[in-house]
Amino acid sequence: MTKNPIKRTEKKVKQKSQWSKLNHWLHLWLGLSSGIIVFIVSLTGILFIFCDDIIDGLASDALYVKEVKEQRLTPEEILKAFKKQHPDRKASYFITYRDPKRSVKLASSTKERDLQFSWVDPYTGKVLTSGKAYDFFYVVAHVHSGEMPFGKTGNLIVEISVWIFLIELITGIILWWPKKWNRSTRLQSFTIKKNASFKRLNYDLHNVPGFYNLLPALLITITGLVIVNKTLNKTTHKVFDGFPRSYAAMRDIKPEYDSTKTFAALNPIVKRLFLKDAAVEQVKLSIAAKDSITSLSAVAAKDIGLKGVQNGKTFAINRYTGQEIEIPVKVINGLYIDETTMNLHIGFWAGWLGKIFTLLVGLVCMFLPITGFLIWYGRQNKKKKTSLT
Structure with a gap:
């Protein structure tokens, strides 16, 4: 006696539906539970991308000396001159350049941590300028990792949130994948509908950039996990x-x-x-x-x-x-x-190409929790209105 093929098909459809519900549930609740952390991690990551350009940009004219002389001071003489001008600070490293016009970039700190960069004329030993941007980005990096203000607990919270975000990317592409491939589904899946309602526009802004962002977001997420997770490292x-x-x-x-x-x-x-x-x-x-x-x-x-x-x-x-x-x-x-x-x-x-590319990826990652929350919030309100009527 042969099995009924119709019943077997119905069973497969039902099973697929259960997997689909589980995937949707995971994407929703994992996203809601980690959304704020993902937003903060993405925002601080974006701020850090151009840290070197901002630090040097704030130094302005001090990046270059006004006059290139025949004889440069030795590193020891430069360090001695810096210590004389800033006796309260301890130098930790310096960067010198092939370009003879560039000033020496010197990192230092106080006992209270207070990090700063100073730009020193390698021909006179004069400190041209100093900036606190180094200290600012130190804080940004430690907020990004969760170490500030919660120490090891913060590190763990951020790491768990990044693992959740990795799952979110996988469940997201499963949700995005059209059941049927035709002109209508391709248009909906790959393009953002212009002049649409706020709900539709928000839905498209969550799905379409999320798809294009998938592979680079996976790269940034996995490399982040390699950095923080001891076993993976x-x-x-x-x-x-x-x-x-x-x-x-x-x-x-x-x-x-x-x-x-x-x-x-x-x-x-x-x-x-x-x-x-x-x-x-x-x-x-x-x-x-x-x-x-x-x-x-x-x-x-x-x-x-x-x-x-x-x-x-x-x-x-x-x-x-x-x-x-x-x-x-x-x-x-x-x-x-x-x-x-x-x-x-x-x-x-x-260089700049890599930084701009990473900035765009980070921006999409930062807004995914926001657009995802708005989709959920809109559906909750719709359910409430329906139950009232």
Whole structure:
């Protein structure tokens, strides 16, 4: 006796309907529960994209010196001059440029944290200007991660919200997918209807940009999770043969402290780093907080930002000899993985083009919770009106 094909079809339709209801329920309630956090994370992420451009833009004319002289001061002389002008501040690193007209960019802080950048004339040692934008973006970055103002609890809340947003992207594309592909559904799915009612316009603004934003939003979400989630971070490094927490590992690559030895001059170190590659436009060198620290970290790159590094390489420098310290291959791979992940996350991978692209993606991510909430709120009001009549 054969089974009834009609009943079997009905069962499949019913089963599909149950999955559809579950998907809709997940998308709705997960979105409502995490919407505010996703909005804040997206907003702070957008603010951070152009942090380097804003920091340098506020420095204005101080980015360049008025007169290029024959003799530059050594890094030690520049640091000494800065300390004389700002005795309350402690320098942490400086960035110097291939362009002889550029001033030296020096990061410093006080005991109360108070971070700032100062731009110093490399020929006179004069501090041309200082700005608090560094401190502002430090706060933005820590709000983005949830660390401010809730510490580790905030980190966990943000991480859970990002995992939820990842699920939202997947359930969203399932909801978006038309049951039938024809001219009408294609038009509705891929275009925003102009001159429509507010409800229809809001619905289209949630669905259509959400679809186009799917892949880049997945990229930013996944890279963010790789940065904050320890298990995912370790797995990523294992897959690509890298060492997790490679920056911390760099601090352990150092010679033994020897009080009888003196430290090498910084100027030859900087010059050698510029000679590494013709594409190197900037060199960043850390400033040791204590005399017992026997190695320095250095970066030679085309562009060096607060978080991103474009076309660059990181080095460990022996403070006694001024020479590079050999870094294990796994640590080098780890550094590359971390830098690539961060560059993809903040849009540092392609200069202005990458930043503008990431800005657009971030804006859509920021407004998705708002348009989604308005869709839900409109339907709730409709149900109330219907029940009253």
